[in-house]
Amino acid sequence: MAVREGLLVLLGEGPRHGYDLRNEFEARTGALWRLNSGQVYTTLERLERDGLAESSPDGDDASGRRRNYRLTAAGAEELRRWLGAHARDGELPRDDLVMKILLAASGDPRLAGEVISAHRHQLLERLQEVRREQRRVAGGMAARLVADVQIVRLEADLRWLDLCEQRLRDANRGGTDRPGRRES
Amino acid sequence: MAVREGLLVLLGEGPRHGYDLRNEFEARTGALWRLNSGQVYTTLERLERDGLAESSPDGDDASGRRRNYRLTAAGAEELRRWLGAHARDGELPRDDLVMKILLAASGDPRLAGEVISAHRHQLLERLQEVRREQRRVAGGMAARLVADVQIVRLEADLRWLDLCEQRLRDANRGGTDRPGRRES
DNA sequence: CGACACATGTAACACGTTACATGATTTG
DNA sequence: CAAATCATGTAACGTGTTACATGTGTCG
Known part of the structure; x- marks a missing residue:
């Protein structure tokens, strides 16, 4: 449950589409975290399902393939909550x-x-x-x-x-x- | 993927049935790891599916409810491998x-x-x-x-x-x- | 043209988590 | 008898992982 929030952080900086998110994500984590493209899109779907993000076709994209995602108010709130020190961080050492x-x-x-x-x-x-x-x-x-x-x-x-x-x-x-x- | 191996360790000490495994597991991890009973049984099923354990009704149990699990040779081998220092331990810090x-x-x-x-x-x-x-x-x-x-x-x-x-x-x-x- | 980057997705599976169902046995 | 403990399971769901399918645009 960190990919989800990771995307939330990136979306917090402005609207983006899936492919872009994937690249940013990998670049920023120093390739520590390899994301399969599929996971980006399924995670984005879940974010939308949960009302944390919404999407629309990208107007700037000529071929209209791109789908633009942005945070909703609930998403911004969730992001703020996560970036602060929320409960799940203090997890027990289960490894x-x-x-x-x-x-x-x-x-x-x-x-x-x-x-x-x-x-x-x-x-x-x-x-x-x-x-x-x-x-x-x-x-x-x-x-x-x-x-x-x-x-x-x-x-x-x-x-x-x-x-x-x-x-x-x-x-x-x-x-x-x-x-x-x-x-x- | 640590519950699975945890049960493997316990089974490595001798045959046991699910309920007993659950109690031992919690006792030994100092209640760090709370196991829902359901998870024990589904995990045991998976172990059996993967040929690492096998089960049979417990002869010592009068009411015949208990189902006794024990390691197979493959299970013992897998356990040995895991207790040594295998690859997945060196996991990248994804949290x-x-x-x-x-x-x-x-x-x-x-x-x-x-x-x-x-x-x-x-x-x-x-x-x-x-x-x-x-x-x-x-x-x-x-x-x-x-x-x-x-x-x-x-x-x-x-x-x-x-x-x-x-x-x-x-x-x-x-x-x-x-x-x-x-x-x- | 052929290769490569762009871009989005589907399908199947793994594990972990929780809630719930179902009964037998023991014990106060 | 009632309650707790013993004992086994089913069902549904969440996330992460991988493999695969599909098509467009661009550049040498």
Whole structure:
């Protein structure tokens, strides 16, 4: 549910048609987010269905193929709401890494150790890779910001893995938590 | 696509039926991940469809309601693959926050500033909230790890916001990047 | 002409989410 | 008996993803 809002942002700067939106979207996200053309149009349809945007044939277009989209009042309001700090941002961390560690950690402690170290290596590799790319290409602002966010997040996850290892060690050394199941 | 694999992990420890899986799943993720019962069963169906699990009525169950699921060889293999560091882990950061900053930053620089500061405040609040909870309840291992990952990630995003501000300031002060559009 | 960019769409599918339906068993 | 827990499922919907179809305009 971010493509939808992404288009909302672009439309917030003025009317545009689908093809244009797609290009802008990719350019601005530094090709981080590849949009299939189909998705643009289906998403635009949904925006229109929900009353956040409306469309009309583009008068400036000779061949009349283009369909121009613009925000409605409701769309502008929704955009404002989203750009502010709305609830869905504070989402819980539901991703593969967290899932693996949580489930593996509460099962076999040795498995947990293996999973942690496998991912530490992977994250370190990714980190080096991103840093290398960051130095090499030095593309536009978008690419730089994308590299930045990847770096800080990879570092965060690495720090988390260290923390996990430490906590598991402490627990196994005789904490109140048994490593087995049923810890409710 | 993490629920699916989550169930795979649990099944990897031995056969179980749906209701039990649901409870284990929630207990082990520290209620981070609330599963609707329906989702468990549909996901199990999909696992069976894809040949990763198979089921049969539970012989131990008197009333014969329970349906027992266990991994197939393919399922065990898939699990092993997933627990190692497989590709989908290195996913690109596609979330609301990144989307907002990227799109807003390449548009109106003043809007970018507002978005950044609004989210800095929100993230700080969430951070304090999580820290407070972490001290107060001190639940099981799962809850502790969840709190940990939230904290390190919130800190990472805060650091990123600072970085963004800095980069935008530098660019506006006369870098090579114009803040306007079309930076291809 | 042929290739490529422009421009819009349809169809099928994946997963996750929620609400709801349906019963059996246990327990106060 | 009534309520809670156990246990399994169906139905509908939302978004994201991919592949494919279709046609026009432009430029070498």
